[in-house]
Amino acid sequence: MLLFARPVAPASRGLMSPAPAPTPPAAPAVSPATPIAPARAPTTRHFTWNVEYILWAPDCTQHGMIGINGSFPGPTITANAGDRIVVVVNNHLDTEGVVVHWHGIRQIGTPWADGTASISQCAIDPGESFTYDFTVDKAGTFFYHGHFGMQRAAGLYGSLIVNVPEGKKEPFHYDGELNMLLSDWYHEAVYAQAAGLERKDKHFQWIGEPQAILINGKGQYDCTLGDVGEFQKGIRHNAEKCDARKGKQVEDACDKDCSADANKVEADCKAKECSGKQGEEMKACDGECGMKAAKEKAVCDDEKKVSCEVIMKSECGPFCRKTQCGPVVFDVEPGKTYRLRIASTTSLASLNVQVQGHKMVMVEADGNYVDPFVVDDVDIYSGESYSILLKTNPNSKGSFWISVGVRGRKPKTLPALAILKYSNTGSSVLLPTTMPPETPDWESVNRSKTFTYNIKAAAGTEKPVESTDPPMVLLNTQDVVEDHIKWAINHVSLGLPSTPYLGAYLYGMEEDVFNTTEAPHTFNSKYNISKPPEEQDPDGKTPTTVSNQVYRFPNGRVMDVVIQNANMRKRDTSEVHPWHLHGHDFWVMGYGEGRYEHERDAKTLNMVNPPLRNTVVVFPFGWTALRFVADNPGVWAFHCHIEPHLHMGMGVIFAEGVEKLHTLKEAPKEAFMCGVVSSRGTPAKPLAPAGSPSP
Numbered sequence: 001m002l003l004f005a006r007p008v009a010p011a012s013r014g015l016m017s018p019a020p021a022p023t024p025p026a027a028p029a030v031s032p033a034t035p036i037a038p039a040r041a042p043t044t045r046h047f048t049w050n051v052e053y054i055l056w057a058p059d060c061t062q063h064g065m066i067g068i069n070g071s072f073p074g075p076t077i078t079a080n081a082g083d084r085i086v087v088v089v090n091n092h093l094d095t096e097g098v099v100v101h102w103h104g105i106r107q108i109g110t111p112w113a114d115g116t117a118s119i120s121q122c123a124i125d126p127g128e129s130f131t132y133d134f135t136v137d138k139a140g141t142f143f144y145h146g147h148f149g150m151q152r153a154a155g156l157y158g159s160l161i162v163n164v165p166e167g168k169k170e171p172f173h174y175d176g177e178l179n180m181l182l183s184d185w186y187h188e189a190v191y192a193q194a195a196g197l198e199r200k201d202k203h204f205q206w207i208g209e210p211q212a213i214l215i216n217g218k219g220q221y222d223c224t225l226g227d228v229g230e231f232q233k234g235i236r237h238n239a240e241k242c243d244a245r246k247g248k249q250v251e252d253a254c255d256k257d258c259s260a261d262a263n264k265v266e267a268d269c270k271a272k273e274c275s276g277k278q279g280e281e282m283k284a285c286d287g288e289c290g291m292k293a294a295k296e297k298a299v300c301d302d303e304k305k306v307s308c309e310v311i312m313k314s315e316c317g318p319f320c321r322k323t324q325c326g327p328v329v330f331d332v333e334p335g336k337t338y339r340l341r342i343a344s345t346t347s348l349a350s351l352n353v354q355v356q357g358h359k360m361v362m363v364e365a366d367g368n369y370v371d372p373f374v375v376d377d378v379d380i381y382s383g384e385s386y387s388i389l390l391k392t393n394p395n396s397k398g399s400f401w402i403s404v405g406v407r408g409r410k411p412k413t414l415p416a417l418a419i420l421k422y423s424n425t426g427s428s429v430l431l432p433t434t435m436p437p438e439t440p441d442w443e444s445v446n447r448s449k450t451f452t453y454n455i456k457a458a459a460g461t462e463k464p465v466e467s468t469d470p471p472m473v474l475l476n477t478q479d480v481v482e483d484h485i486k487w488a489i490n491h492v493s494l495g496l497p498s499t500p501y502l503g504a505y506l507y508g509m510e511e512d513v514f515n516t517t518e519a520p521h522t523f524n525s526k527y528n529i530s531k532p533p534e535e536q537d538p539d540g541k542t543p544t545t546v547s548n549q550v551y552r553f554p555n556g557r558v559m560d561v562v563i564q565n566a567n568m569r570k571r572d573t574s575e576v577h578p579w580h581l582h583g584h585d586f587w588v589m590g591y592g593e594g595r596y597e598h599e600r601d602a603k604t605l606n607m608v609n610p611p612l613r614n615t616v617v618v619f620p621f622g623w624t625a626l627r628f629v630a631d632n633p634g635v636w637a638f639h640c641h642i643e644p645h646l647h648m649g650m651g652v653i654f655a656e657g658v659e660k661l662h663t664l665k666e667a668p669k670e671a672f673m674c675g676v677v678s679s680r681g682t683p684a685k686p687l688a689p690a691g692s693p694s695p
């Protein structure tokens with residue numbers, strides 16, 4: 001990989017990038033509705049990103065994070081479909097490699113730009129650079145994030161918004177756009193989280209629930225913006241409303257001129273106590289006044305120091321000048337339609353979004369139009385994105401709450417709150433005076449299913465191709481392998497090789513890099529999905545292994561995949577998993593309860609209007625069927641988007657059309673100069689370089 005000189009001169013640093021201001025943004029962080037930019041002809045958009053450790057206070061407490069160009073979250077990329085995106089990533093993390101994955105971008109013809117460590121490229125070493133160069137081929141709401149270790153959960157993410165190309169119109173009208181990138185935040189460093197997950201069985205340490213939900217990287221940990229009622233107390237018994245005066249008090253204390261104050265104290269004292277005194281008497285009195293002033297100055301200096309430190313660490317709460325923790329305010333005008341883009345890059349949490357006093361219309365899922373339907377609130381799982389149309393009331397004034405709460409797991413995290421602020425409201429009015437809406441009961445799985453099943457493709461969406469072959473069925477289980485708790489797919493838990501798969505194929509080194517035995521397409525028919533693995537009958541038991549095997553498909557094959565959920569290690573327990581596929585959108589053909597039986601269930605699949613998506617959930621004890629055409633040569637990850645689950649092996653690798661890889665344009669060599677490829681005397685170029693474009 002290319003070395004770059006350090007330190008990088010400021011001039012070259014942010015030359016092409018929308019470099020953020022060095023100081024944190026002022027409070028409140030207003031996210032104005034962006035007017036829709038006029039479409040342009042396809043263009044190349046250049047960015048230079050320095051990925052580095054930063055100190056940041058996303059929830060009003062300061063922690064170490066991974067930031068881009070000194071800020072968190074990373075800069076928003078806005079482009080038009082057809083644009084070429086060129087991002088130079090400089091790895092300034094001193095102790096670890098890094099990659100950036102462009103979530104939802106299919107990377108057609110550029111599989112090496114997918115940004116998955118050990119899969120599509122070598123991690124970029126500390127002090128080195130890598131240039132991502134790819135086309136955003138379709139419009140939609142996307143994001144980017146780290147895809148090495150647990151770097152996403154460390155804060156390495158941002159929004160990627162693709163508008164329709166020149167001459168094209170969205171199939172719905174809107175006057176402005178609002179963007180909400182949702183995440184969850186843990187105070188424990190990801191390295192400690194990973195170490196806990198890797199500990200042996202009895203000492204296994206689960207990451208637990210997040211400390212805060214973040215909206216555009218902002219949230220509150222030890223207080224909530226709204227009034228506290230039974231609902232909030234039910235989540236955290238000591239929940240408190242944020243003290244709006246705290247920021248001002250801290251700022252006043254930091255701004256104090258202690259010397260001037262002391263001089264004044266001394267002068268007042270002398271005037272009052274020492275006037276009329278003479279000689280030695282006056283000298284003594286002056287001395288006492290001087291001591292009194294010095295004492296007060298010492299107290300003032302101490303307070304000032306503490307307060308300025310609080311401000312420097314951005315721990316002065318959501319209401320001070322240099323806050324990094326909100327509140328997030330969306331400015332809107334009455335009687336208009338806004339496209340609210342919502343994406344979730346949470347580490348763990350399934351979320352629900354409510355906009356107080358407003359109904360919404362769902363129009364987009366994962367960069368694909370859906371048959372519009374009215375919703376009161378939106379469920380969103382990690383890896384998913386939606387657009388909803390939000391009509392502002394013609395006669396409303398003031399502000400309304402946007403609540404983002406936890407679903408599917410007993411919440412210990414208070415809902416995040418943002419503010420929808422009408423333009424006809426006085427500038428001093430900020431926080432709504434009403435109670436924030438309560439997000440729905442976390443346990444109501446049926447409510448979640450209804451929402452998810454309602455998502456159907458918009459008219460005009462490409463129809464699924466016909467397929468009659470039985471699907472590949474992927475059983476999701478937990479198991480213990482050599483004393484470590486793992487998630488496994490058909491009893492194989494994913495362990496990545498040290499050389500990226502894509503490099504292995506490009507340089508003809510598969511045998512040296514990974515176990516080339518095909519990964520299992522099905523699982524033991526005697527396996528009881530309603531029982532924990534430890535309680536399986538003897539003939540249903542299959543040992544689980546950790547392996548780097550792949551599924552290999554020839555170019556063009558129609559792939560039917562069923563994700564089969566099952567009981568985890570804990571009795572009577574099965575969790576939701578959002579599965580994300582790289583390199584493709586797939587049709588969501590159907591969902592069902594219990595075990596998938598092809599003869600019975602194939603008939604129930606939706607051949608009429610299955611939605612196209614890149615992420616789909618499998619509900620507890622159920623199955624989800626999807627279909628795609630394997631026509632994008634590359635090596636693609638298909639995995640649970642819950643960060644700790646992937647870390648525990650919950651994923652598979654699709655090696656697709658690899659026989660066609662050499663028909664793509666030449667792969668960047670620096671993507672593969674690690675592991676076996678570099679240590680083997682390094683072939684100068686990949687096998688049979690660039691030929692004609694892919695058919």
Ligand SMILES: [Cu+2]
Nearest residue numbers: 577640642645
């Ligand atoms: Cu999962």
